[in-house]
Amino acid sequence: MAARKAAAKPNVSAEDLLSYYRDMLLIRRFEEKAGQLYGMGLIGGFCHLYIGQEAVVVGLEAAAKEGDKRVTSYRDHGHMLACGMDPKGVMAELTGREGGYSKGKGGSMHMFSREKHFYGGHGIVGAQVPLGAGLAFSDKYKGNDNVTFTYFGDGAANQGQVYETYNMAMLWDLPVVFVIENNKYAMGTSVQRATKSPSLWERGAAYGIAGEEVDGMDVLAVKAAGEKAVAHCRAGKGPYILEIMTYRYRGHSMSDPAKYRTRDEVQKMRTERDAIEHVRDLILQGKHASEDELKDIDKEIKNVVNEAAEFSKDSPEPALDELWTDIYASDVPQAV
Numbered sequence: 001m002a003a004r005k006a007a008a009k010p011n012v013s014a015e016d017l018l019s020y021y022r023d024m025l026l027i028r029r030f031e032e033k034a035g036q037l038y039g040m041g042l043i044g045g046f047c048h049l050y051i052g053q054e055a056v057v058v059g060l061e062a063a064a065k066e067g068d069k070r071v072t073s074y075r076d077h078g079h080m081l082a083c084g085m086d087p088k089g090v091m092a093e094l095t096g097r098e099g100g101y102s103k104g105k106g107g108s109m110h111m112f113s114r115e116k117h118f119y120g121g122h123g124i125v126g127a128q129v130p131l132g133a134g135l136a137f138s139d140k141y142k143g144n145d146n147v148t149f150t151y152f153g154d155g156a157a158n159q160g161q162v163y164e165t166y167n168m169a170m171l172w173d174l175p176v177v178f179v180i181e182n183n184k185y186a187m188g189t190s191v192q193r194a195t196k197s198p199s200l201w202e203r204g205a206a207y208g209i210a211g212e213e214v215d216g217m218d219v220l221a222v223k224a225a226g227e228k229a230v231a232h233c234r235a236g237k238g239p240y241i242l243e244i245m246t247y248r249y250r251g252h253s254m255s256d257p258a259k260y261r262t263r264d265e266v267q268k269m270r271t272e273r274d275a276i277e278h279v280r281d282l283i284l285q286g287k288h289a290s291e292d293e294l295k296d297i298d299k300e301i302k303n304v305v306n307e308a309a310e311f312s313k314d315s316p317e318p319a320l321d322e323l324w325t326d327i328y329a330s331d332v333p334q335a336v
Contacts, residue, residue: 007327012220014022014288020062021279022056022297027078028276029298029305030087033135034077034094037309038254043094046123047108052249056181058148059222060242063230067144069117071132072151074109075181075248077120079151083116087308092315099315103322126152126159129178133165136176136239151179155186157200163207166239170207176234177226178204180243181216187252188260189303201243211241217273237273247273 031049038047050057053075059080064070072079080090085101094098101111109123119135122128132150139146156162159179169176180200184191197203199212212233214225222244229240247269252259258266266306283289289297 012062012223014283014286017063017080017279017283017288018297019143020036020058021276021283021294022162022301023058023061023082024219024276024279024300025243025298026087026304027054027058027081029301030081030091030308031077033305033309034091035250035254036317037095037312038092042313043108044096045107045109046074046198047094047254047279048075048140048252049250049254050075050248052269052275053216053246054078055219055278056179056244056246057151057221059219060177060179060226062219062223063226064147064149065230067117067146068230069119069132069135069139069146069148070151071119071128071135071148072121073125073153073156074123074127075120075153076111078107079121080111080113080116080118082119083113083119085113085116087304088311089139091308092312094319095312095315097312097315098318098322099311103326104315104318105322105326126156126161127153129159129162130157130168131166132178133169133174133176133239136169136174136233137172140172140174146175147233149179150176153186154180154200158186158195163203166204166207166209169239170209173236173238175236176239177229177233178209178211178239178241180241181246182243183246183248185248185252185260188256188258190260199243201241204239204241209239209241210237211243214242214244216244216246217269217275217278219275219279222313230236231336259263 028051031051037043058077091103093102096104098104101113109121112120117314129150129152132148136148186194201213204211215221225242229242232240248265
C-alpha cells in the first residue's frame with residue numbers, strides 16, 4: 001500500500017496554470033449561476049452544487065487522456081464541465097429543456113455524453129461504483145489502455161456495493177481509479193460520526209488495492225496523484241484508490257441550510273484553503289498574468305455562463321411525446 005503522504009507536485013507551465021484557473025473558475029461561476037436559477041424557480045427537483053471542490057475534477061482531468069471514462073454521483077455539474085461538455089447543454093438540462101444533454105428529462109442528477117465519455121451522474125448513493133468497474137472491464141476486454149475514473153463521496157464509501165466492486169476490480173485487475181471525494185459531510189453527517197476508520201482509502205488494503213490520501217484543495221497535488229494512479233492502471237496493475245480531501249462551501253443540496261457546521265468553519269476554508277485562490281496566487285507570484293488579465297478571464301467566464309443561462313431559458317421544454325423515447329437502446333450491436 002502507498003504511504004499516506006500526497007504525491008510530489010510536478011513542474012507546471014504558465015499555460016497549464018492558466019488552464020486550471022480557467023477551468024476551476026468556469027465550474028464555480030457556473031454553479032453560482034445555477035444556484036441563482038434554482039432560487040428563481042427555473043431549476044426543479046434537487047440541485048447539488050460543486051462549489052469548493054473544483055480542484056478535484058480539474059486535477060484529475062489533467063491526468064486523463066482521450067478515451068478515458070468518468071462516472072459520478074449526483075454532485076456532477078463540475079465533472080461535466082471539466083471533461084469538456086458544453087455549458088449550454090448542461091444548463092439547459094438543469095432547467096429541463098430539450099436543448100439539454102438528456103433532452104430535459106434527466107435534470108441535475110442524470111445527464112450523459114458519449115462524445116466526452118461521461119457516463120452520468122447517478123442519484124442512487126454508490127450505484128455508480130459498480131458501473132465504473134463495468135466500464136473499466138469493457139476497456140480491459142477490448143485490450144486498450146483506457147482508464148475509468150469512478151467518483152463517489154465519503155458517505156457512499158460506507159455502501160456495501162463499493163466493497164463488492166473493490167473485490168471484483170482487484171480480482172480482475174480492472175483499470176479503474178476509485179476517487180473518494182471526501183468533503184467531510186455526507187448530507188449532514190460528519191465523517192467522524194459515520195465512519196470508524198481513520199481513513200477511507202486504506203479500506204482497499206483488504207483487497208490488495210493500492211491508494212493514497214490527497215490534498216483536494218491543491219489542483220497540482222491532485223494532478224500528480226492522478227498521474228500516478230493512471231500509470232498504475234495503464235500498466236495492468238489493477239485498480240487504485242484516491243481519497244481526495246476536499247470541502248464543499250454550500251449545503252448538501254440547495255434545500256440544505258447546513259446548520260450542522262459553523263459559519264466560521266466554512267469561512268476559514270474559503271479564506272485559507274480555497275483552491276482557485278491558490279492557483280491565482282501561483283499565477284501572480286510567477287508573473288504569468290497580471291491582476292487585470294485575471295479579471296479579463298473572470299469576465300470572459302461570466303459571459304460564457306450568462307450565455308448558457310440565456311440558452312437554457314430560450315430552449316423549449318421537451319414535447320410530451322418525449323415521454324416515450326430513449327427507453328430502449330436502438331443502436332446496440334447484436335451478438336453473432
